[in-house]
Amino acid sequence: MLLTRLARVSQEVAATSARSRKIALLAELFRDAEADDVPLVIPYLAGRLPQGRLGIGWKVLSRPVTPAAEPTLTVREVDARLTGLGKVSGTGSQAERARLVGELMGAATADEQRFLFGLITGEVRQGALDAVAVEGLAAATETPPADVRRAVMLAGSLQPVARALLADGPTALDRFRLTVGRPVLPMLAHTASSVAEAVAKLGACAAEEKLDGIRVQVHRDGDTVRIYTRTLDDITDRLPELTSAALELRGDRFILDGEVIAFDAAGRPRSFQEIAGRVGSRVDVATAAEQVPVSPVFFDALSVGDRDLLDLPFTERHTELARLVPEPMRVRRTLVSGPDDVRAAEDFLAETLKRGHEGVVVKALDAAYSAGRRGASWLKVKPVHTLDLVVLAVEWGHGRRTGKLSNLHLGARTADGSFAMLGKTFKGMTDAMLGWQTERLQRLAVEDDGWVVTVRPELVVEIAYDGLQRSTRYPAGVTLRFARVVRYREDKGPEEADTIETLLAAHPEVRP
DNA sequence: TTCCGACAGTGGGGTCGCAAT
DNA sequence: ATTGCGACCCCACTATCGGAA
Numbered sequence: 167m168l169l170t171r172l173a174r175v176s177q178e179v180a181a182t183s184a185r186s187r188k189i190a191l192l193a194e195l196f197r198d199a200e201a202d203d204v205p206l207v208i209p210y211l212a213g214r215l216p217q218g219r220l221g222i223g224w225k226v227l228s229r230p231v232t233p234a235a236e237p238t239l240t241v242r243e244v245d246a247r248l249t250g251l252g253k254v255s256g257t258g259s260q261a262e263r264a265r266l267v268g269e270l271m272g273a274a275t276a277d278e279q280r281f282l283f284g285l286i287t288g289e290v291r292q293g294a295l296d297a298v299a300v301e302g303l304a305a306a307t308e309t310p311p312a313d314v315r316r317a318v319m320l321a322g323s324l325q326p327v328a329r330a331l332l333a334d335g336p337t338a339l340d341r342f343r344l345t346v347g348r349p350v351l352p353m354l355a356h357t358a359s360s361v362a363e364a365v366a367k368l369g370a371c372a373a374e375e376k377l378d379g380i381r382v383q384v385h386r387d388g389d390t391v392r393i394y395t396r397t398l399d400d401i402t403d404r405l406p407e408l409t410s411a412a413l414e415l416r417g418d419r420f421i422l423d424g425e426v427i428a429f430d431a432a433g434r435p436r437s438f439q440e441i442a443g444r445v446g447s448r449v450d451v452a453t454a455a456e457q458v459p460v461s462p463v464f465f466d467a468l469s470v471g472d473r474d475l476l477d478l479p480f481t482e483r484h485t486e487l488a489r490l491v492p493e494p495m496r497v498r499r500t501l502v503s504g505p506d507d508v509r510a511a512e513d514f515l516a517e518t519l520k521r522g523h524e525g526v527v528v529k530a531l532d533a534a535y536s537a538g539r540r541g542a543s544w545l546k547v548k549p550v551h552t553l554d555l556v557v558l559a560v561e562w563g564h565g566r567r568t569g570k571l572s573n574l575h576l577g578a579r580t581a582d583g584s585f586a587m588l589g590k591t592f593k594g595m596t597d598a599m600l601g602w603q604t605e606r607l608q609r610l611a612v613e614d615d616g617w618v619v620t621v622r623p624e625l626v627v628e629i630a631y632d633g634l635q636r637s638t639r640y641p642a643g644v645t646l647r648f649a650r651v652v653r654y655r656e657d658k659g660p661e662e663a664d665t666i667e668t669l670l671a672a673h674p675e676v677r678p
Numbered sequence: 679t680t681c682c683g684a685c686a687g688t689g690g691g692g693t694c695g696c697a698a699t
Numbered sequence: 700a701t702t703g704c705g706a707c708c709c710c711a712c713t714a715t716c717g718g719a720a
Contacts, residue, residue, distance in 0.1 A: 184716070185716050221706085260698070293715095445696090590691090592689050645690095648710055
């Protein structure tokens, strides 16, 4: 199949907003693909590369290359060239990679160049990624979408499922079973604004500590242990303590879900930054492990022995977990019978925060373990802080925000009356706010370099954030974690904005 | 008819590792 | 040694479609 066909369909998919139409367009293309093209066509139109990461980014791809006049590239040729690209490594490799990218782009028409750019940077912007491609695949093969989604969860990605389904038909899905040693997509939590809201939605539930570390899925089969991240990367070699911990447990065959965290000398949880640095260290693991030893805290069991627990209610999975994992390695929790029992959950949240953790996750007791779309049966609740800050500058948006001023630069007052930048945010704005701020901020503009518009520091905005973290980038030595806009405060002048001093005083545990 | 779950999009900061300077 | 870039950790929120209630 020619690449130009994919590029054209991708444009058509992007042009329609109806999900049903997107699915129909994808299904039609999948049906037309030859057997050998299928393993490429499906991930390409799901916005993914079968090779995974290539080491090529926005910078290299942005160099202009004269496009080809006629479309000649086939999907298989593109795949072969990208595979070659991924294999280039060593000294001088960056120049060689750039040369190969230039060759590929030079063989592509302008439309194809646009498609390849989106594919490699992961920004296809056609309004259809994995989930819609799964629906398209289900339609093309006349298989129930729920069955395809479940197989994708068990396989960890779309490609193997697509290949099996198109080669052998719907019965091939039976091959995708939970297997120790093969990671599955983890179940994720939604957000609730309060414990009361979460309990009202879920009924009988458990409130568990929410730990601010790195999610891990631990597989043990006899003496073999493998550890996977949320995106299913294998990080076994970076966390030797976890292998030891898994080998100490009584069972010799299981899959557990948990979080890796670390404690300081006083027994308080260390910051996310410290844990992420430790888990990210690959070169000298021994030294990193000495400086920041980590501990696992497990909260779910996906399989034990030869039993697949995924479809069991949480209560039963937890019974299995408790049988296998002793107390300190198991997450602290409390049971809540229902809305009349909210106080128990609220007290538990207060205790958890006092112990230095992030918040709680409220989990329905009757829910199965599912990465699919079986509703939000895990709800996280975290405290939210707010500040009044001053807009110092704003960046022009991309994609659907093209032509709108989007990403705000936020400043707090300093002792001398000037403003210190604390970070940026593009979150929390409605389309109406986006339109309003585009007009309002242009009136305050003192400079526009085509990317950043610098403004007079006069407009006050209320910002919500999850906490403070250390920063080497910003002048105060700190930055906001997960900042988002709540509302504009036109009733306030910049002289009423919050100061760096009050911010630091509110977070004594963080020192710049 | 209204409500709500699922999805995609729009990017945020930090850290590590590697190649180039 | 320092800098720039890419990969991967953590993530919030809004708009929209389409099925459920």
